[in-house]
Amino acid sequence: MDEETPLVVERSRTEPVNHTRDVHILSWAFLLIFLAFGAAQNLESTINTEGDLGTISLGILYSSFTFFSLTASSVVRVIGSKSALLLGTTGYWLFIAANLKPTWSTMVPASLYLGFAASVIWVGQGTYLTSTARSHADDYNVHEGTVIGHFNGEFWGMFASHQLVGNLLSLALLKDGMGGSTSGTTVLFIVFLCSMTLGTILMCFLRKRDGKKEEGLQKSAVSFYSSVVSLSKSVITPLYDVRLLLIIPLIAYSGLQQAFVWAEFTKYVVQPILGEAGVGGAMAVYGAFDAICSLAAGRLTSGLKSITLIVSGGAFLQGIVLVWLLLKWSVSSSVPGIIYPLLIAALWGIGDGVLNTQLNALIAMLFKHDTEGAFAHLKLWQSASIAIVFFVSPYITLQAMVCAMLAALCISLAAFLFLTLKVERVFSSSSS
Secondary structure (H helix, E strand, C coil), X not given: CCCCHHHHHHHHHHCCCCCHHHHHHHHXXXXXXXXXXXXXXXXXXXXXXXXXXXXXXXXXXXXXXHHHHHHHHHHHHHHCHHHHHHHHHHHHHHHHHHCCCCCHHHHHHHHHHHHHHHHHHHHHHHHHHHHHHHHHHHHHCCCHHHHHHHHHHHHHHHHHHHHHHHHHHHHHHHCCCCCCCHHHHHHHHHHHHHHHHHHHHHHCCCCCCCHHHHHHHHHHCCCHHHHHHHHHHHHHHXXXXXXXXXXXXXXXXXXXXXXXXXXXXXXXXXXXXXXXXHHHXXXXXXXXXXXXXXXXXXXXXXXXXHHHHHHHHHHHHHHHHHHHHHHCCCCCXXXXXXXXXXXXXXXXHHHHHHHHHHHHHHHHHHCHHHHHHHHHHHHHHHHHHHHHHHHHHHHCCHHHHHHHHHHHHHHHHHHHHHHHHHHHHHHHHHHC
């Protein structure tokens, strides 16, 4: 028995870890958590209308998200990506609970705290998923860019389906015109809380991936001075990289196009035609196409060239929708008029799926030296642009918003193409 034991130990050392297990767990956990939050977010502007409580709460949320994104990378480095994921879930749980009794005294504090929690969970997600992909590529000796693309495709495909599942739940529970009743929304938000609890429990089964880094960072984070230095490095240092500066416009646009769906599309396009209950159905279509496109885009991602082609295609589709809304859109209750919001939702979902998968894959490939800082900037600029939309939305027309979106799309795509066609070529040749 003593002679056989070393053989067993040696065999266990040589067997590679099944990293795809953690991708599956992470994807399912986020689906359970965000099917609740995503559907609730879509309904905020239509169920909490007194004093624009729902819209303003979301504006506060994303303003807080923007501010705390400055510190999120430092928090993730200190506590580790898995702990950051678990900490982040508490904010989403509290926000849904506040919707059981939506008042200024419950929604505002919950929105402020969720801003902090969201910044931590999303930097933790990007760091954890990238670390998992790199470990898988090393253990199985496969191309890192391909693994990053596949893992991001699976995660964002599952994540995007939260719009489908969550909004179908909303549609089912509010279909009898109970959108404004206490009983309908109460049951809905209780179901959401149960889903979030299951997602949090599932997240506990993730493997811890950055233990060695944690130890060093916890020691270096003892003094206030070292914490300030770490914060300045994580926020300011990435801005010296011209590649990040050229990606920031596309990051900001990705936030704008998400907020456009939540604040403008549901309120001015879907609700006048399909009604309050129809918001869930339209967003379910959006989520279904978002999920399918995320999975497909992830499978097709292998490097910078594929990312350039996929992003350009998604931007083209969203550009068509914006021009359509700008020139020909009019509210109609006829059969073709009912189809229009669903078709727009499908095309917009395709564009969102492209941006989510490709931006995360691009950042993971380009910023290996500072993954946490790069993902912190991703959420910083996304949340800032989302907050702007929610605060400006009550005071701007749909046509004015569409014009701003179209201009932002053109600028961000031009900067992205310059990065991929010119700047990255220089970086690649100098590194080789």
